[in-house]
Amino acid sequence: MHGFETRAIHAGQDPDPRTGAVITPIYATSTYAQDGVGGLREGYEYSRTANPTRTALEECIAALEGGVRGLAFASGMAAEDTLLRAVLKPGDHIVIPNDAYGGTFRLVSKIAEPWGVSWSAAPVTDAAAVRAAVRPETKVIWVETPTNPLLSVADIAALAAVARDAGALLVVDNTFATPYLQQPLALGADVVVHSTTKYCGGHSDVVGGVLVVADSALGDELAYHQNAIGAVAGPFDAWLVLRGLKTLAVRMDRHSDNAERVVQLLERHPRVSQVLYPGLPGHPGHDVAVKQMSRFGGMVSFRLADGEQAAVDVCNRTKLFTLGESLGGIESLIEHPGRMTHASTAGSVLEVPGDLVRLSVGIETVEDLLADLGQALG
Numbered sequence: 001m002h003g004f005e006t007r008a009i010h011a012g013q014d015p016d017p018r019t020g021a022v023i024t025p026i027y028a029t030s031t032y033a034q035d036g037v038g039g040l041r042e043g044y045e046y047s048r049t050a051n052p053t054r055t056a057l058e059e060c061i062a063a064l065e066g067g068v069r070g071l072a073f074a075s076g077m078a079a080e081d082t083l084l085r086a087v088l089k090p091g092d093h094i095v096i097p098n099d100a101y102g103g104t105f106r107l108v109s110k111i112a113e114p115w116g117v118s119w120s121a122a123p124v125t126d127a128a129a130v131r132a133a134v135r136p137e138t139k140v141i142w143v144e145t146p147t148n149p150l151l152s153v154a155d156i157a158a159l160a161a162v163a164r165d166a167g168a169l170l171v172v173d174n175t176f177a178t179p180y181l182q183q184p185l186a187l188g189a190d191v192v193v194h195s196t197t198k199y200c201g202g203h204s205d206v207v208g209g210v211l212v213v214a215d216s217a218l219g220d221e222l223a224y225h226q227n228a229i230g231a232v233a234g235p236f237d238a239w240l241v242l243r244g245l246k247t248l249a250v251r252m253d254r255h256s257d258n259a260e261r262v263v264q265l266l267e268r269h270p271r272v273s274q275v276l277y278p279g280l281p282g283h284p285g286h287d288v289a290v291k292q293m294s295r296f297g298g299m300v301s302f303r304l305a306d307g308e309q310a311a312v313d314v315c316n317r318t319k320l321f322t323l324g325e326s327l328g329g330i331e332s333l334i335e336h337p338g339r340m341t342h343a344s345t346a347g348s349v350l351e352v353p354g355d356l357v358r359l360s361v362g363i364e365t366v367e368d369l370l371a372d373l374g375q376a377l378g
Contacts, residue, residue: 012059024056053235057242064179067212069219076195078231079209086225090116094140097124101148102342124154134166144173149337149358151276153285160188180252196241198328206240254363255298273305300359308354320372327360
């Protein structure tokens with residue numbers, strides 16, 4: 001198998017056979033001419049079902065994650081929704097992280113639960129606690145690692161064993177780590193989820209999501225649901241994500257470099273009470289992260305000693321770090337999870353601390369980022 005960077009540039013992306021174009025074209029078409037009734041050219045009939053640009057993205061992301069099939073969607077939440085509808089039915093049960101992404105929590109608690117799916121939350125850092133949360137009707141164990149926004153680390157191999165014993169699927173949201181830093185399928189996961197809006201796209205100019213599976217039969221089932229439900233990636237969005245994947249490796253190295261320098265600043269600042277970053281030797285999940293990640297990524301969270309208002313004030317004072325939701329782009333972002341991305345968890349078991357600030361450390365000149373954080377912290 002070729003190296004990661006080679007696959008990112010070439011997998012699913014042979015030069016166009018007619019023109020020799022080295023970049024996959026944007027096939028902006030809804031339908032395709034047939035050679036007689038049912039005579040499909042290379043299997044294409046309607047772009048909700050399949051589109052050559054989307055196919056290139058799906059083949060590329062599957063190659064990067066080491067899966068047998070990839071499926072591209074209009075958003076990360078569309079990918080998650082399609083997956084849950086395909087593998088769950090009323091009466092089933094799902095285990096989710098006790099610090100899951102707010103959108104995942106909202107989907108499970110507000111959409112899947114009224115449909116008849118029950119759920120439990122467990123710390124992904126504790127395989128025994130996850131095992132204890134499993135019921136006879138559990139069909140999915142859902143994991144983020146690192147988690148959003150507390151950057152907890154799950155032992156994927158250990159949780160894969162829990163899932164196998166329960167006869168459940170292990171689903172890993174790999175958005176924060178990306179396939180460059182971590183490959184859950186190789187560690188025993190059944191399905192990988194990405195919001196490609198984030199690092200895979202990498203430029204804050206596209207919304208998308210993908211699923212990658214280790215089993216071809218599950219891939220066929222998901223493809224059926226993808227077509228039937230219809231929240232597919234459009235050709236231009238698929239092209240933007242495919243472009244982003246070509247530089248994922250070099251971007252993630254710079255994101256990681258910059259994040260490590262930011263962590264050093266935060267660790268010695270008197271107003272910061274705690275820094276959450278898997279690369280720190282004192283992080284509770286550090287040893288697991290070392291085992292299953294090649295580096296520790298560009299996401300950093302920290303807590304302010306002076307409480308929630310101090311956290312809000314820091315978010316409002318940065319000039320280079322843009323106050324905004326989302327993450328994983330080339331530019332640095334700062335946010336207050338409790339009032340922004342994770343507001344939907346307020347009052348629940350997943351509520352995040354009010355004194356928490358989350359950073360998506362970009363690829364700018366790191367000295368500029370350090371100076372901006374320094375003045376914001378005071």
